[in-house]
Amino acid sequence: MNPDETQKSLDHKLSCVADLSQLNIRGYAEGGLADINKLDVILQGLGFTQKKADSQVGLSVLNTVLLLRRHEGARAKLAEAMTMGKSVGSCIEIIEDTIDEADI
16 A cells, blocks of 8 residues: 555544544534545555445444544543644643553
8 A cells, every 4th residue: 555545544544533423422423424435435446345345444433433432531531632722742641641551
């Protein structure tokens, strides 16, 4: 995978996290299906069959929901820090201080 594909894949994973976080908090997501469809197109472009792409998207969604629920406290504190314009270092510190090592 070339660096551009890696960046696109990361962007779409983050987009999936953002959408599912909105869904978890508000009960709806603004990007939702469009972002999942973009991820599906990327996976197909990487040579995944439709069945394999569907499986990967499903697993990504499930993993993201489970992680968001497990680490809700960290997510809430991180969102607050980002809203306040805290530094990346401060945000990393919040994550490290909030998530118990046993949960990783």
